Amino acid sequence: MGQIQLNQVTKTFGNVNVIPPLDLTIHDGEFTVFVGPSGCGKSTLLRMIAGLEDLTTGSISIDGVDATDTPPAKRGLAMVFQSYALYPHMSVRKNIAFPMRMAKMPEDEQNRRIEAAAKALNLTDYLDRRPGQLSGGQRQRVAIGRAIVREPSAFLFDEPLSNLDAALRVGMRLEITEMHERLKTTMIYVTHDQVEAMTMADKIVVLRAGIIEQVGSPLELYHSPQNEFVASFIGSPKMNLIKGEEAAKHGAATIGIRPEHTGVSMTEGMWKGRVGVSEHLGSDTFIHVHDTGLADMITVRINGDVQVKHGDTIYLNPELDKLHKFGADGKRID
Amino acid sequence: MATQHSRSAARIMMAPAVVLLLGWMLVPLIMTLMFSFKRYLPLRGGDLGWTGFDNYIRFVSSSAFWPAVSTTLIIVGAVLIITIVLGVLLALLLDQPMWGQGVVRILVIAPFFVMPTVSSLVWKNMFMDPTNGLFAHLWRFFGADPVAWLSEASVPSIIMIVSWQWLPFATLILLTAVQSLDSEQLEAAEMDGAPALSKFGYLILPHLSRAITIVVLIQTIFLLSIFAEIFVTTGGAFGSRTLTYLIFQRVLESQNVGLGSAGGVYAIILANIVAIFLMRIVGKNLDA
Amino acid sequence: MARGITNQRKAINTAAAWAVGLLIFFPILWTILTSFKTEAQAIADPPIFLGFNWTLENYATVLERSNYARFLWNSIFIAGGSTILGLIIAIPAAWSMAFVPSKRTKDILLWMLSTKMLPAVGVLYPIYLIFIKMGLLDSKIGLVVVLMLINLPIIIWMLYTYFKEIPGEILEAARMDGASLKEEILFVLTPMAIPGIASTLLLNFILAWNEAFWTLNLTAVNAAPLTAFIASYSSPEGLFFAKLSAASTMAIAPILILGWFSQKQLVRGLTFGAVK
Numbered sequence: 001m002g003q004i005q006l007n008q009v010t011k012t013f014g015n016v017n018v019i020p021p022l023d024l025t026i027h028d029g030e031f032t033v034f035v036g037p038s039g040c041g042k043s044t045l046l047r048m049i050a051g052l053e054d055l056t057t058g059s060i061s062i063d064g065v066d067a068t069d070t071p072p073a074k075r076g077l078a079m080v081f082q083s084y085a086l087y088p089h090m091s092v093r094k095n096i097a098f099p100m101r102m103a104k105m106p107e108d109e110q111n112r113r114i115e116a117a118a119k120a121l122n123l124t125d126y127l128d129r130r131p132g133q134l135s136g137g138q139r140q141r142v143a144i145g146r147a148i149v150r151e152p153s154a155f156l157f158d159e160p161l162s163n164l165d166a167a168l169r170v171g172m173r174l175e176i177t178e179m180h181e182r183l184k185t186t187m188i189y190v191t192h193d194q195v196e197a198m199t200m201a202d203k204i205v206v207l208r209a210g211i212i213e214q215v216g217s218p219l220e221l222y223h224s225p226q227n228e229f230v231a232s233f234i235g236s237p238k239m240n241l242i243k244g245e246e247a248a249k250h251g252a253a254t255i256g257i258r259p260e261h262t263g264v265s266m267t268e269g270m271w272k273g274r275v276g277v278s279e280h281l282g283s284d285t286f287i288h289v290h291d292t293g294l295a296d297m298i299t300v301r302i303n304g305d306v307q308v309k310h311g312d313t314i315y316l317n318p319e320l321d322k323l324h325k326f327g328a329d330g331k332r333i334d
Numbered sequence: 335m336a337t338q339h340s341r342s343a344a345r346i347m348m349a350p351a352v353v354l355l356l357g358w359m360l361v362p363l364i365m366t367l368m369f370s371f372k373r374y375l376p377l378r379g380g381d382l383g384w385t386g387f388d389n390y391i392r393f394v395s396s397s398a399f400w401p402a403v404s405t406t407l408i409i410v411g412a413v414l415i416i417t418i419v420l421g422v423l424l425a426l427l428l429d430q431p432m433w434g435q436g437v438v439r440i441l442v443i444a445p446f447f448v449m450p451t452v453s454s455l456v457w458k459n460m461f462m463d464p465t466n467g468l469f470a471h472l473w474r475f476f477g478a479d480p481v482a483w484l485s486e487a488s489v490p491s492i493i494m495i496v497s498w499q500w501l502p503f504a505t506l507i508l509l510t511a512v513q514s515l516d517s518e519q520l521e522a523a524e525m526d527g528a529p530a531l532s533k534f535g536y537l538i539l540p541h542l543s544r545a546i547t548i549v550v551l552i553q554t555i556f557l558l559s560i561f562a563e564i565f566v567t568t569g570g571a572f573g574s575r576t577l578t579y580l581i582f583q584r585v586l587e588s589q590n591v592g593l594g595s596a597g598g599v600y601a602i603i604l605a606n607i608v609a610i611f612l613m614r615i616v617g618k619n620l621d622a
Numbered sequence: 623m624a625r626g627i628t629n630q631r632k633a634i635n636t637a638a639a640w641a642v643g644l645l646i647f648f649p650i651l652w653t654i655l656t657s658f659k660t661e662a663q664a665i666a667d668p669p670i671f672l673g674f675n676w677t678l679e680n681y682a683t684v685l686e687r688s689n690y691a692r693f694l695w696n697s698i699f700i701a702g703g704s705t706i707l708g709l710i711i712a713i714p715a716a717w718s719m720a721f722v723p724s725k726r727t728k729d730i731l732l733w734m735l736s737t738k739m740l741p742a743v744g745v746l747y748p749i750y751l752i753f754i755k756m757g758l759l760d761s762k763i764g765l766v767v768v769l770m771l772i773n774l775p776i777i778i779w780m781l782y783t784y785f786k787e788i789p790g791e792i793l794e795a796a797r798m799d800g801a802s803l804k805e806e807i808l809f810v811l812t813p814m815a816i817p818g819i820a821s822t823l824l825l826n827f828i829l830a831w832n833e834a835f836w837t838l839n840l841t842a843v844n845a846a847p848l849t850a851f852i853a854s855y856s857s858p859e860g861l862f863f864a865k866l867s868a869a870s871t872m873a874i875a876p877i878l879i880l881g882w883f884s885q886k887q888l889v890r891g892l893t894f895g896a897v898k
Binding site for chain 1 (some may be wrong): 793802805809814
Binding site for chain 3 (some may be wrong): 345439492
């Protein structure tokens with residue numbers, strides 16, 4: 001079991017209101033990702049769920065039981081920290097055993113779980129090393145191992161991949177997702193990286209300045225962002241937002257079109273512009289188009305390699321059925 | 335990271351230290367204040383009742399008072415200056431590449447481990463003794479008349495002994511600070527063609543300011559209360575009587591607790607003036 | 623510094639540093655040498671540096687004259703006891719300041735340090751009276767308590783600076799792992815801070831060992847540590863250089879040996895954790 005419910009939760013630091021009243025339910029077994037720019041309160045929210053930070057007002061319940069005043073040690077949650085927070089003076093084995101030792105679990109049960117976790121995480125050969133002798137990825141695995149052995153009702157991840165290099169990050173992303181498939185335990189994952197959010201989550205919670213901007217599955221967020229912020233935060237490269245006359249033609253204050261939903265032509269099209277920098281990824285080409293009279297720059301994403309030169313005149317053809325419309329308040333118009 | 339739980343735990347865990355230090359500060363302080371308003375001669379009648387500010391007036395108007403204050407300040411000030419100037423020079427020297435750096439460092443810090451009673455006795459007898467001391471031998475070797483250090487130049491002698499004791503501390507702190515100086519900065523300065531002296535003035539000295547503050551703070555704390563160095567060498571004679579020593583004499587030698595306590599209150603006030611002054615600087619510097 | 627330094631330059635540095643180092647160390651060296659001389663050789667003019675008849679008779683005389691073992695034991699008991707007691711009280715307090723800081727933390731820390739500025743002599747008589755009332759005069763326990771209180775601010779300050787280097791996330795991890803506060807401090811914080819604690823312990827042991835105001839004024843016979851042992855040589859035996867040297871060597875040897883074996887922690891400790 002691992003259902004977590006936040007009711008009218010607020011947090012203020014001094015006079016600064018970090019989180020205005022917020023309600024959220026995380027269902028049992030769900031992989032929920034909190035995503036948002038830095039300073040949006042996502043880590044604070046996670047730490048409040050963990051019990052490392054008090055609520056200013058409101059309540060938190062875990063599996064239907066009020067846990068607002070329960071100390072972190074008693075909440076039955078496990079957390080993986082950004083810095084991994086391994087105990088440097090203990091071997092990997094002792095690190096993984098620590099939560100079980102604290103729970104006074106019988107020794108043979110401890111060993112059984114350590115062996116199982118080490119096997120699952122490819123750590124068997126490293127059990128007697130100290131964290132200082134491990135690579136970043138291995139440390140990450142130890143931190144996860146330490147979390148798994150407790151069999152918590154939910155896992156909390158605080159930007160766990162941000163200290164890894166790009167290649168490792170992709171691998172660990174898969175491992176964590178697979179772990180979730182296997183364990184089916186509730187996971188709450190905090191990141192500022194929308195790619196991690198899109199690829200891992202069952203449910204994404206987009207936060208800005210402590211306010212939930214939208215909650216939904218990755219594809220819901222991609223296809224129908226509820227406001228301009230979510231629209232530009234989810235998806236890479238970012239959605240192009242166009243204001244003014246062109247938007248008014250579609251009955252909106254702002255229209256948005258994703259780079260991948262815009263075709264190009266050298267001869268004719270809806271919008272005309274001049275090619276700026278084009279980035280060739282091989283599989284895709286990103287073309288940054290200037291002087292369209294619509295926005296400072298419109299980015300388009302074309303499959304495969306397209307040969308355009310800096311300064312060429314280019315025509316853009318947005319797929320009109322994939323146009324997003326937003327009102328003057330930034331909210332979606334359907 | 336603070337939650338209500340951890341904050342209340344923190345208060346409980348700090349309580350023993352705070353309560354003990356508060357008690358250690360307040361109980362004797364209040365007793366001293368009380369005695370200072372009394373005529374109190376333990377060996378000549380004991381508590382002879384309240385006398386108002388008599389003790390305070392007598393203590394200040396005693397001919398020994400102002401000399402004691404100035405001796406205290408001279409000793410503290412001179413030792414600070416000597417240890418910091420020599421300490422900076424020594425730190426810069428020890429930072430240079432050399433053979434046997436570790437051993438030299440130990441030689442330099444060794445005086446810190448010598449208890450004050452020992453170093454005072456050794457200096458007083460084996461070095462400063464006017465007939466058999468090593469200095470007397472040295473002076474005679476150069477054809478000069480040996481100096482009776484502790485009677486003719488008592489304050490400089492004490493300053494010298496105390497500086498020898500505290501130079502290691504200053505050197506070590508400053509050395510640690512010098513070593514943490516960003517070598518890229520120095521190299522950049524070298525590329526810019528900065529001469530050695532301006533490198534020292536613009537880069538090294540500002541970098542050392544925090545370390546110097548710490549040296550001043552910690553040494554002042556200890557220097558204001560030097561006792562053994564005077565007790566063992568001159569016994570407060572020959573103008574080497576510090577405020578600390580004067581009070582000690584009033585309380586223990588002339589057994590006038592009331593008068594001594596009034597002196598104690600003066601010493602506490604002096605220490606507090608210095609403390610407020612120091613805490614200001616340190617408080618600012620510790621933020622960094 | 624990866625700058626090219628010529629060997630010539632390095633040789634000059636070495637010579638200068640060794641000269642200064644030996645000059646500073648000389649009084650200690652001279653004391654140790656003199657302790658092995660006869661009284662006549664000790665005051666010989668010109669002074670004899672090494673070419674004398676080494677003798678142990680001064681040590682024998684000193685041992686005969688006073689009960690060195692008792693002074694030594696008292697010093698160890700008082701310095702060790704006050705330091706350990708201080709650590710037990712300071713570790714929780716430093717934990718609080720380092721990991722649950724509040725607006726007042728810095729004020730409390732500075733206030734604690736300022737109690738060290740309270741001139742001991744100002745409160746000597748009250749303490750003296752309290753000691754008589756409580757029967758603590760000339761007792762080791764009494765001195766342990768007083769020296770603990772004197773060094774407590776420094777111990778707390780040093781531990782605080784060391785603890786602040788430990789990332790709070792690791793302690794939070796322990797909390798998430800189900801550790802109680804006691805377990806967090808005992809199993810996670812303390813082992814991680816061992817180097818800092820060792821430095822603190824060593825430095826405060828030395829400060830307590832060398833403390834020479836309270837130990838001289840609050841002891842007579844039973845609890846007198848080595849500071850008092852050596853003070854008894856101030857006069858007129860002080861004129862017997864060889865015996866004075868032997869006694870001095872015996873008083874400082876334990877600390878010098880301790881210092882030699884724990885250089886690294888000591889050097890770190892001697893900076894009071896204030897400079898990294």
